[in-house]
Amino acid sequence: MFSSLKQKRGQQLGTLFVVLTIICFLGTASQLLTHLQEATWPFILWWILKTFVSTVVLWVPIAIGANQQQRQFNRQIVVLTLWIIGIITFTWAKFTTQPVTTTAQPSPELYVVQQVFITWLVCSGLYLFAHPLQKLCHRWSTITRRHWLISFSFIFFLINLISGYDAFGFHRGTSLIWFSYLFALGDWLASDQRWLKNWSNRRYAGLTIISLLFSSLITWLNMNHVDYSPHSDLTPNTHYLLGINPYQPFLLLTCLLMTAWFLRERNKKPKEHLLPITGILLLNLLGLPMIFTPLLLPHVNWQLSLLIGVIIAAAFAGILTLINFLGNKITWQLNYRNLFNRLKQICQNFWPVLLTFLILWLITLGSFAILWGGKFTMVQWMLTERPKIITVNVLIIFAITLILMAITNRWWVSSGITILFYLGWLDASILKIAARNEPIIPTDISTLTAPSEMLGMVNKWVIIFTLIGAIIIIAICWQLEKHVGKSCRFNPIVRIAIAVLSCAYLFSFSFANHSNSIVYKQLQNIDDTPYFYSQLRGAKMNGTLLQFANNIDVHVMNKPKGYSAATMKDLAKRYSKLGAKINQNRTHNSVGKQNLVFVLSESYSDPSRVPGMKVSGNPIAYLHQLKKHSTSGLMLSSGYGGGTANMEYQALTGLSIANFSPTLPTPYSQLVPYQKRTFTINNLFNYSIGIHPFSANLYSRKTVYKKFGFNKFYHFNGGDKITYTQKIQRSPRVSDDSAYKEVTLNLKRQPHGKFVQLATMQNHMPYEPTYYAKNNYHVSGKGFKTADQKAQIETYIQGIHYTDQALKKWINQLDKLKQPTTVVWYGDHLPGIYHGLPMGKYGTQLHETDYFIYSNAAARKTNQNRLTWQHRLVGPNNFAAMALAQMDVKVSPYYALLTKVAEDIPATSLPTNGTAKNNSAHQGGTDFVNARGKHVKLTPQQKKLFHDYQLVQYDLTAGHHYLLKDSFLKQIAK
Incomplete structure (x- = not known):
């Protein structure tokens, strides 16, 4: 007897040793695959590992439910031992596995064990309380449980396969309801041997193989490489589909068939087994990194996490009590055959x-x-x-x-x-x-x-x-x-x-x-x-x-109070008088032969202003020097990490996006193509040119620029051919130096008196560390969470340093031009790479970009009475009026209004306490921010002026167009 027991223990230890060897091999393979994901054999091993983990996660709670033996050993001691082993292995994992990342390519550990730890935790509890739970299940007959579980599983399979809907509160395989369901399945399989005996070995084998093939195929397909461009080649998105999915129906069916076969074979030769314990040990080893995942993430509230855990435990206990009460009071029966016949009848009647x-x-x-x-x-x-x-x-x-x-x-x-x-x-x-x-x-x-x-x-x-x-x-x-x-x-x-x-x-x-x-x-x-x-x-x-x-629910703008023909006629008279007063101090009746260049510098903003982040050196020294000697300051952007066209729209039209309905987040695509007539600052010039060294498909730019009256549009989608397309080292974007050369080339061409709109691309995301040979500027402090994010920021800073060099070279070239030329240069928004800063706290700072308005030597000589503003916080809708002031050009009633708004209304924007919402409808609202960066409320006089501004914007875009005529928009006020 002693030798038999010794031999049995030796077999168990041998089995455990084999399992440990397999897990160690698979764990090592997963580490190697971090660097060899593109190779064929690592990809196959990676797929095998994920399938193995998925199967274990499903099988363990089923095995615990299927274990019907009344064991002699103390379950509390077993669970305590398992927890000690788990803590040791998890501690070891803390120092051997990669941290969880937030990029499009998470670490392999996150893919493999994303649901293992919760399974390990719950299964420990299931094993500890298995007998009370089985007694609770046995309050219903085996036939009743068979009918209910088969019907329930059929509905789950059907819903999941057809729509992928997360049914019954399963939460993709991580909820207590899901684990209770798996436990009940295992308990039923162990109890319903008479029904299972009717199945032949051939039938078991055939169904198991078919199910395993389907589940393996689906898991393989979910490993496929997905590569698409969310922004038409601006930001490639490359990742793998979810390869581990214990929620997958065919994998669940495979586990059930394998468990049923094992139970039937075990009953032929009764013997003790350690299935549940072995399974939880597997989970210990598979779930290595997960217990320490919270430690890898900042801002973890341990008190709140503990409180949530207590609440969940109490809720689970309450559910068990309720089920126990219902089991004593109610007998649930289901006529499975009648239900099937009813479903069959419905299908027959309504098959069309x-x-x-x-x-x-x-x-x-x-x-x-x-x-x-x-x-x-x-x-x-x-x-x-x-x-x-x-x-x-x-x-x-x-x-x-x-x-x-x-x-x-x-x-x-x-x-x-x-x-x-x-x-x-x-x-x-x-x-x-x-x-x-x-x-x-x-x-x-x-x-x-x-x-x-x-x-x-x-x-x-x-x-x-x-x-x-x-x-x-x-x-x-x-x-x-x-x-x-x-x-x-x-x-x-x-x-x-x-x-x-x-x-x-x-x-x-x-x-x-x-x-x-x-x-x-x-x-x-x-x-x-x-x-x-x-x-x-x-x-x-x-x-x-x-x-x-x-696109059905798109409303341009709410009608301002008091809008009518009489109101707009009176408004036109008032701002005609204001324009006449402004024009007394202006020299030129029109723009004449002066040139005006609007430069939207993609994602440009001084990184040294990012709260809590320090930058080594000064990557934009020339810009800082230039801003000291020109109209300059900060621009309040309506977006963060996106919304370029909205800033461009506001700069060209003088209209604020904050006045539009929340259902119209992108005027370029939703409004401009369908307007009968538009008015933009380029309409004041004899000739206007658009330059965008990239695709023009985004934001309907080709349609928009045509609607705005641009004579030429240089881009890469069949437009006028761009001459300068050089790039910096391995960067995929056309350099700012090339873009500025393109502007200079067009300024030198006849006729003079041109307007040029340039939207650069050099500093558009992404910011791969391989773009430039060396990043000379480094950051520390806040603004990033991981080393990858830090590297992206440093690549971005190197890029704006190259912009600074190109800007210095370009300004020197402009000063040599004989044509008077004024440049409005501004960053459209911050890049969306500062992940360590909460928008609710630092919203204003994360929406402030740099701008300047520069007059070349010929323009300074021509415009002796030019008006300049120093260190102002403005909105992009103010640039047109500010440019005309610096060019010393007399204004129409419309630009008289815009000049008054620029002088008296604080910088206007959408709410800055959230991210850009140009993908979908936003909450709406308007922020007014003063020169000190503080949110303010308008005075009664400012409210009246802003209401006039809203009336004009509504009339020009959504109203009856009472003011959409040259006498208000273009002709100088007298």
């Missing part, structure tokens, strides 16, 4: 509805494939990561089918019309994207009034094939309606109900951009991001139908 939904779903998936250029990984990404977005698109078009059904009570006719419409819609969307890089949006509906012109733009063969396809679909639907149409009819009450619900669903999108509406919050929950600045990007991410719906 299900078929139509499936067809629309496949068409929608196909549309995403076309939008992503046939990239399999991106279509797969939409399926696995954004299935709710696909579902919303299908529901939008399906609602149209239901409305038609409510009208005609003919399902196949309704389905045929809807499918034809949907295919036509997608065809039109593809054609528009090919022509204008933009999907169909609500403002395009006006083109339906000119069908002949629209059809004239389409290839005749496309029209012919479309008509042939329509005839075929109509013929099929007619035959189906004739032979099986009677099987799907609704009574009048049902028809009215589905019509009302479908119309309500479609109408709800009219509140999609109201930040307090239920619709907005639900769309946010499914990760709907409209990307108003790039409608094509929005269509790729959200689908053509949802992107169309995102």
